[in-house]
Amino acid sequence: MGTTFPKKSSPTNAVVVEHVPHTPTTQSYIPAIVEGLAVSMRHFFKNTKEMIRGETPDPILETYEDGIITVSYPEQKRPYPERFRGVHRLTQRDDASPRCVACLCCSTACPAQCIYIEAGEYPEGDKRHGYERYPVKFVIDELRCIFCGYCVEACPCDAIRMDTGTHAAPYDSREQFIYEKDLLLSLPARDGSLKTINPRHEPGDKSHPGLTREHGH
Amino acid sequence: MNGTQLVWALIKILVMIGFVVNSAAILTWLDRRQGAMMQDRVGPNRAVFKIFGREFRLAGLLHPAADGLKFFTKEFYRPPRADKLLFSLAPILSMMPVMALVAVIPFGDTLCLNEIYRKAADGGGVWPAEPRFGLCSSQMSAIDLMVSPLNVGLLYVFALAGQGIVGAAIAGWSSDNKYSLMGALRAASQMVSYEVAMGLTLIGSMMIYGTIRLDDMVRWQGDHAWGIFVQPLAFFLFFTAATAESKRIPFDLPEAESELVSGYFTEYSGMTFGMFYFAEYMEVVTSSMLIVSIFLGGWELPFLHRDGLTIAFGEVSLAHVAIPHIWMEIISVLAFFGKVAALCWLQCIIRWSLPRFRYDQLQKLGWRVLLPLALANVLVTAVVDLAIDRAGPNVWNGLDVVAEVTQALTAVVITYVVVRIAIGFFTKRPRRPRAIGSAGKMAQKTGGVPVTPMQA
Numbered sequence: 001m002g003t004t005f006p007k008k009s010s011p012t013n014a015v016v017v018e019h020v021p022h023t024p025t026t027q028s029y030i031p032a033i034v035e036g037l038a039v040s041m042r043h044f045f046k047n048t049k050e051m052i053r054g055e056t057p058d059p060i061l062e063t064y065e066d067g068i069i070t071v072s073y074p075e076q077k078r079p080y081p082e083r084f085r086g087v088h089r090l091t092q093r094d095d096a097s098p099r100c101v102a103c104l105c106c107s108t109a110c111p112a113q114c115i116y117i118e119a120g121e122y123p124e125g126d127k128r129h130g131y132e133r134y135p136v137k138f139v140i141d142e143l144r145c146i147f148c149g150y151c152v153e154a155c156p157c158d159a160i161r162m163d164t165g166t167h168a169a170p171y172d173s174r175e176q177f178i179y180e181k182d183l184l185l186s187l188p189a190r191d192g193s194l195k196t197i198n199p200r201h202e203p204g205d206k207s208h209p210g211l212t213r214e215h216g217h
Numbered sequence: 218m219n220g221t222q223l224v225w226a227l228i229k230i231l232v233m234i235g236f237v238v239n240s241a242a243i244l245t246w247l248d249r250r251q252g253a254m255m256q257d258r259v260g261p262n263r264a265v266f267k268i269f270g271r272e273f274r275l276a277g278l279l280h281p282a283a284d285g286l287k288f289f290t291k292e293f294y295r296p297p298r299a300d301k302l303l304f305s306l307a308p309i310l311s312m313m314p315v316m317a318l319v320a321v322i323p324f325g326d327t328l329c330l331n332e333i334y335r336k337a338a339d340g341g342g343v344w345p346a347e348p349r350f351g352l353c354s355s356q357m358s359a360i361d362l363m364v365s366p367l368n369v370g371l372l373y374v375f376a377l378a379g380q381g382i383v384g385a386a387i388a389g390w391s392s393d394n395k396y397s398l399m400g401a402l403r404a405a406s407q408m409v410s411y412e413v414a415m416g417l418t419l420i421g422s423m424m425i426y427g428t429i430r431l432d433d434m435v436r437w438q439g440d441h442a443w444g445i446f447v448q449p450l451a452f453f454l455f456f457t458a459a460t461a462e463s464k465r466i467p468f469d470l471p472e473a474e475s476e477l478v479s480g481y482f483t484e485y486s487g488m489t490f491g492m493f494y495f496a497e498y499m500e501v502v503t504s505s506m507l508i509v510s511i512f513l514g515g516w517e518l519p520f521l522h523r524d525g526l527t528i529a530f531g532e533v534s535l536a537h538v539a540i541p542h543i544w545m546e547i548i549s550v551l552a553f554f555g556k557v558a559a560l561c562w563l564q565c566i567i568r569w570s571l572p573r574f575r576y577d578q579l580q581k582l583g584w585r586v587l588l589p590l591a592l593a594n595v596l597v598t599a600v601v602d603l604a605i606d607r608a609g610p611n612v613w614n615g616l617d618v619v620a621e622v623t624q625a626l627t628a629v630v631i632t633y634v635v636v637r638i639a640i641g642f643f644t645k646r647p648r649r650p651r652a653i654g655s656a657g658k659m660a661q662k663t664g665g666v667p668v669t670p671m672q673a
């Protein structure tokens with residue numbers, strides 16, 4: 001007698017469950033009841049002991065451990081993964097002006113069309129005048145956003161990031177979900193910084209690889 | 218009845234009603250918290266009160282108080298076409314019998330007041346121990362630790378336990394709601410079915426104990442063996458029937474949420490719902506008290522008698538330590554309430570472990586299993602009892618030794634359980650290192666999840 005296996009064509013790893021024969025013992029349910037009560041009591045004693053002694057498994061580091069692994073939410077928070085896409089922020093330059101050059105790449109890439117940008121020229125006399133623009137208005141509707149991260153991918157200046165590590169907060173009214181430029185600029189990254197580690201080379205800097213005002217046309 | 222007896226009666230009523238009502242409130246917490254522990258959850262722990270800026274949660278024990286406050290402040294809503302009188306009467310009818318039922322349950326050994334007075338008169342010295350047999354030296358000073366020493370004992374219990382049906386049936390009928398009515402029908406038929414089996418299982422016990430007074434039953438068990446050894450089958454049958462009487466899972470068909478919203482009290486709100494809810498938990502307590510009194514030796518503990526600790530097997534006496542009467546009283550009261558608490562805990566374990574019966578299964582279990590088994594138990598008990606009566610002193614002495622052995626067995630089992638729990642409490646469970654997710658890796662970088670002290 002060879003052992004029969006489920007057919008290979010089965011898409012799942014089917015487990016063959018043995019049929020329990022109907023005997024007076026199984027039909028009285030008494031062994032099953034005793035077994036069930038034993039399981040319940042084991043869990044009860046183990047969890048009560050660990051709760052009293054404060055030895056419950058760490059809900060994050062020991063997620064797969066037996067026992068109470070509840071994250072008690074307002075007091076405990078599950079840390080988001082490193083690359084979690086949280087609420088957007090606009091990164092700042094060294095002089096606290098936005099890195100954004102209002103190229104509209106992000107709002108073009110946005111599938112939800114939740115980014116609104118009004119571009120403006122730097123004032124006459126500013127060395128960036130005629131070289132790059134800045135956003136007069138930069139508005140993100142966080143209710144509309146689907147947190148796909150395409151805006152971050154599209155940005156050529158590393159000006160918009162989603163590394164705040166916080167999810168969109170629940171508010172009372174829809175207006176509060178409209179994030180304006182100043183708010184977006186004030187949101188810090190997870191490490192608390194308002195800038196990014198990618199260097200920014202301003203026109204005129206020695207480190208600037210390309211055009212200066214003089215080299216330009 | 219003189220003044221002293223009146224005061225003692227009031228004290229006994231306060232103790233009994235206070236215990237039942239308070240433990241019912243605590244049971245509402247215990248039930249949820251214990252279920253959480255059994256299912257690897259945290260359970261209720263949010264109710265909090267603040268004193269001087271410090272938060273106290275007491276492991277969720279404030280939830281019954283919060284629930285009570287909520288019950289009282291909620292609106293009492295009555296469906297427009299409900300029967301006004303009966304609708305308001307039903308919660309009272311379901312609660313009162315349970316509270317009245319505890320009147321005949323003894324919660325401690327007979328208290329001899331003259332022992333305590335003698336101590337005061339002597340002005341110090343060791344309190345004397347009472348003799349093991351016989352009542353107090355002065356009959357007037359004997360205080361039975363039960364609210365009412367009725368000589369019909371168990372019959373009173375059955376009369377009142379049967380009244381529970383009335384409240385449920387009236388509640389369902391007067392609500393003007395089909396689900397309520399179906400719940401009431403189920404409750405009525407279920408309780409009638411199990412009342413029969415419940416009464417018949419105890420016939421055997423009554424024959425052996427030779428009394429229907431609960432305190433005499435307890436005394437018999439203290440002198441011989443606990444009821445669970447004398448009538449093991451009746452114990453399990455009665456336990457099943459009592460669980461069914463309290464209308465809790467696995468017998469909660471009258472209030473089956475998935476079928477009948479919440480059965481016969483669907484239409485009740487606020488404290489009227491609270492009374493049904495409390496009545497259910499009080500039934501758990503009272504049925505535990507009955508089981509303890511009839512099958513688990515009531516206030517008696519193995520080898521502890523009125524005169525103190527006596528370890529003896531037949532003629533062979535191993536040890537005897539006289540213990541003052543007042544200590545024996547305290548031990549007996551604590552033993553009774555401790556046993557009741559343990560049994561309530563067991564009922565909660567059962568409630569969270571077993572699935573609900575189907576309705577036909579419920580009726581089959583009642584009429585085709587419990588009832589025939591109860592009748593067979595009566596028959597066998599009668600035959601054996603008669604045979605033992607005719608057997609003569611040799612058999613009686615042998616049975617006495619067997620009874621002492623069961624007492625020893627009980628003592629060993631209780632000690633083992635206590636020691637095992639204590640050892641288990643101080644043993645740390647080995648952890649198995651396993652793979653962690655990306656959130657866990659992030660937590661490792663940032664030093665784990667910040668844990669606040671209050672989670673229990």
